[in-house]
Amino acid sequence: MSDLAIRCRGLVKRYPPDVTAVDGLDLEVRRGECFGLLGPNGAGKTTTVEILEGLLAPTGGEVEILGARWDRDAADLRARIGITLQETHLPERLTVEEIVRLFRSFYPRGRGEDEVIGLVSLGEKRRARYDRLSGGQKQRLAVACALVGEPELLFLDEPTTGLDPQSRRQLWDVVDDLRRQGRTVLLTTHYMDEAERLCDRVAIVDRGRVIALGTPRELIHRVVGQEVVEFEAPDGVLEAELRALPGVEAVRRAGAGWALTVDRLHLAIPALLARLEARGVALSALSTHRATLEDVFVSLTGRRLRD
Amino acid sequence: MTDRAPARRRAPRLLRRSALAQLVLARLRAFFREPSTVFWSFGFPILLTIALGIAFRARPPEPVRAAVLAGPGAERVRAALAADRGVVAEILPEAAARAALRTGRAAIVVVPGDPPTYRSDPTRPESRLARAAVDDLLQRAAGRPDAFSAADARVTEPGARYVDFLVPGLLGMNVMSAGMWGIGWVIVEDRQKKLLKRMVATPMRRSEWLLAFVLVRLVFLLIEVPVLVGFAMLAFEVPMRGSWLALAAMAVLGALAFSGLGLLVASRARNTQTVGGLINLVMMPMFIVSGVFFSSANFPPALQPIIRALPLTALNDALRAVMNEGAGLAALWPEAALLAGVAAASFALALRFFRWV
Numbered sequence: 001m002s003d004l005a006i007r008c009r010g011l012v013k014r015y016p017p018d019v020t021a022v023d024g025l026d027l028e029v030r031r032g033e034c035f036g037l038l039g040p041n042g043a044g045k046t047t048t049v050e051i052l053e054g055l056l057a058p059t060g061g062e063v064e065i066l067g068a069r070w071d072r073d074a075a076d077l078r079a080r081i082g083i084t085l086q087e088t089h090l091p092e093r094l095t096v097e098e099i100v101r102l103f104r105s106f107y108p109r110g111r112g113e114d115e116v117i118g119l120v121s122l123g124e125k126r127r128a129r130y131d132r133l134s135g136g137q138k139q140r141l142a143v144a145c146a147l148v149g150e151p152e153l154l155f156l157d158e159p160t161t162g163l164d165p166q167s168r169r170q171l172w173d174v175v176d177d178l179r180r181q182g183r184t185v186l187l188t189t190h191y192m193d194e195a196e197r198l199c200d201r202v203a204i205v206d207r208g209r210v211i212a213l214g215t216p217r218e219l220i221h222r223v224v225g226q227e228v229v230e231f232e233a234p235d236g237v238l239e240a241e242l243r244a245l246p247g248v249e250a251v252r253r254a255g256a257g258w259a260l261t262v263d264r265l266h267l268a269i270p271a272l273l274a275r276l277e278a279r280g281v282a283l284s285a286l287s288t289h290r291a292t293l294e295d296v297f298v299s300l301t302g303r304r305l306r307d
Numbered sequence: 308m309t310d311r312a313p314a315r316r317r318a319p320r321l322l323r324r325s326a327l328a329q330l331v332l333a334r335l336r337a338f339f340r341e342p343s344t345v346f347w348s349f350g351f352p353i354l355l356t357i358a359l360g361i362a363f364r365a366r367p368p369e370p371v372r373a374a375v376l377a378g379p380g381a382e383r384v385r386a387a388l389a390a391d392r393g394v395v396a397e398i399l400p401e402a403a404a405r406a407a408l409r410t411g412r413a414a415i416v417v418v419p420g421d422p423p424t425y426r427s428d429p430t431r432p433e434s435r436l437a438r439a440a441v442d443d444l445l446q447r448a449a450g451r452p453d454a455f456s457a458a459d460a461r462v463t464e465p466g467a468r469y470v471d472f473l474v475p476g477l478l479g480m481n482v483m484s485a486g487m488w489g490i491g492w493v494i495v496e497d498r499q500k501k502l503l504k505r506m507v508a509t510p511m512r513r514s515e516w517l518l519a520f521v522l523v524r525l526v527f528l529l530i531e532v533p534v535l536v537g538f539a540m541l542a543f544e545v546p547m548r549g550s551w552l553a554l555a556a557m558a559v560l561g562a563l564a565f566s567g568l569g570l571l572v573a574s575r576a577r578n579t580q581t582v583g584g585l586i587n588l589v590m591m592p593m594f595i596v597s598g599v600f601f602s603s604a605n606f607p608p609a610l611q612p613i614i615r616a617l618p619l620t621a622l623n624d625a626l627r628a629v630m631n632e633g634a635g636l637a638a639l640w641p642e643a644a645l646l647a648g649v650a651a652a653s654f655a656l657a658l659r660f661f662r663w664v
Binding site for chain 2: 053054055056075078079083085087088089090091092093094098101102103104105106107108129145149
């Protein structure tokens, strides 16, 4: 048995006449890992996932899921994966319990309704109708429906989009549990904090291609560095001067000021301040943060994730 | 100590794990938890029957309304007419008499004289009736003897009244709209909300998903038909001359035909506005020409072959034949064949083009 849960090569999806949603995308997801597809809206994440889920036919490329292929083994594969769509409306007049039981009935084997409802902490809501649930509860119910067939591979498409912070954390806990159980999860998100928090590895997708791949820390370190210093000051600072400061790895303009990527903050900050003082330039703002995937995306594309 | 029943009753395992059973249950629950759909399916046809049954109930015949033009001899004419209880006569001056005739308050104006003059509009049936009745009364009053006196045998039979015509038509209409809306609309709603896509992503058998719709339709038929027909029998003494089995068989065939058409209009539509328009487009002509509220024989002969080919015409004719004439299944094979053909063709076409994701 292959140790890859997902393997796809040269995936292309075109919509005539001239939209290319996925443009030669390669991906390998190992069994047991939580893999994130990170990218802005419209990057092709959902199209990619729906092709992997067998809901959409690719224009070109190869897809292998759990060592099987959609054109040959669709019926078998359906029972081995679980999915949540980016937006699903489950039957509004049914209760949590009835919906989970409905989905359970589709699978030849799987978990009991009670167990799955417990996994997503909806025990108290089991008799509540779907239309009375909050956004976070609905999303957790969607995850329960994805889990009920005991899937080997789970696809979660933007599981926390539109949720309040508390609901997001509750959903993260659910995904953490799944990781601990050794399940393979592929999730898409445009929240970089979510990807950093949940994923073993991420692929950054832009315009239908993977532009960076690795563990979140690795990517940040490789592409950006450890820390980011942002400051605003009136004109009078030269880019070359900033670049020459000790510990600074990269310099770019950020709005009205500058963003420095830095690996040794304790050297870079005093040097920066001394340089500005020598120039007679007064700082109007200064901040530092640990580099994030957002910084990776910005430095790779020059755009922000949520533009 | 004996075993106590578990705190929570659980459905038998077979039912819990059968996708078809769960799909049917889900549809039934969704339906019965939506009060407005329950009303439109069961309450509305009954209200319509009540309203139309009352509006067209059997009444004593309308009296003949005659006006007598004011002038010499007017009172004598009025008295001669008033001698019959079936005639209402009043003396009016010229302008008022003209107005009464024009607005239909009077069906005839008698101008007294020797001989009298009758003013009436021969294109209005009630005017022709009034002329005959008035002439008869005045001739007799003038001394004409009757050549003979005929005996009357009065016959008013259930089956010939408007309500008897109406109830099978309403039943047919209900079978049609429940099939079209209950299947066409609901499928597209599921598609628009991506619930269909979500379900197709599971190992669910698509055939079971479709079969659930048809089974639910048949379950509702078991409620709709006895409720509407039973109500009409009790409240209006509408006859049921044929067998319930024949009625049920035709209703089931009708439900299958309109389920197929519902599936067909839903096969490609992406949103409920589109399918709503398509449903109305399919149903509206049949509402009018297929003999729901009035006989389809009213349309010109050139249109009859088309009208005969419509499934609602076949269904209404068959239901009427069973209820009013006591027709058996053997006599209904042309209608049955037409409905079965529509069902088979529409299911086949719909599945050929169905948009699953």
